[in-house]
Amino acid sequence: MSNTWKMAAKIAGGPLVGLIIDGVEASSKSMNAASAKNIESLREEAAKQQIKMDYSQHQARVAQELAIAKRIENATEVEIEEYYDNSGKGSAGLNVNAETQTGSLGISGENRRVSKRVYRFKGIAGADADVYEQNSDDNSQS
Numbered sequence: 001m002s003n004t005w006k007m008a009a010k011i012a013g014g015p016l017v018g019l020i021i022d023g024v025e026a027s028s029k030s031m032n033a034a035s036a037k038n039i040e041s042l043r044e045e046a047a048k049q050q051i052k053m054d055y056s057q058h059q060a061r062v063a064q065e066l067a068i069a070k071r072i073e074n075a076t077e078v079e080i081e082e083y084y085d086n087s088g089k090g091s092a093g094l095n096v097n098a099e100t101q102t103g104s105l106g107i108s109g110e111n112r113r114v115s116k117r118v119y120r121f122k123g124i125a126g127a128d129a130d131v132y133e134q135n136s137d138d139n140s141q142s
Contacts, residue, residue, distance in 0.1 A: 023056065068119060076123030085114040 027049045031042070072078050090109040097103065 023052075027052070071119070071121045074125050075121040076125045077121075079118070079120040081116060081118040083114055083116040085112065087112050 030045055030049065033045075072080075088109070088111040090107070092107045093105070095104045095106075
């Protein structure tokens, strides 16, 4: 990505996009340097990158929750809807009949995902409405 496009993306996307771009570039450079070495150093670098990505993802979630909490604190009206049901189940079975010398193997799985997260913030709590008054006293003499 050229420097012009990187700067434009950072400006348009804000600081979070800038951090993501910088992180991707840094990890790409590290992986390229490790790939020039042996496979073990490449695996080690991949493990390091995975740990860094997990940590960054955790930090992003915390930052998101703090931002939401701040918006809730500062809003005059808040509407929140959250639905989470990320359930799944699976089973496997083996059936053997010794008399007929037959058997069967079965695997089944089910995944159900319901998730909805809606936040609506209205107004700014504690902010007095600015009232501007204009007087039209016409005391001018001609």
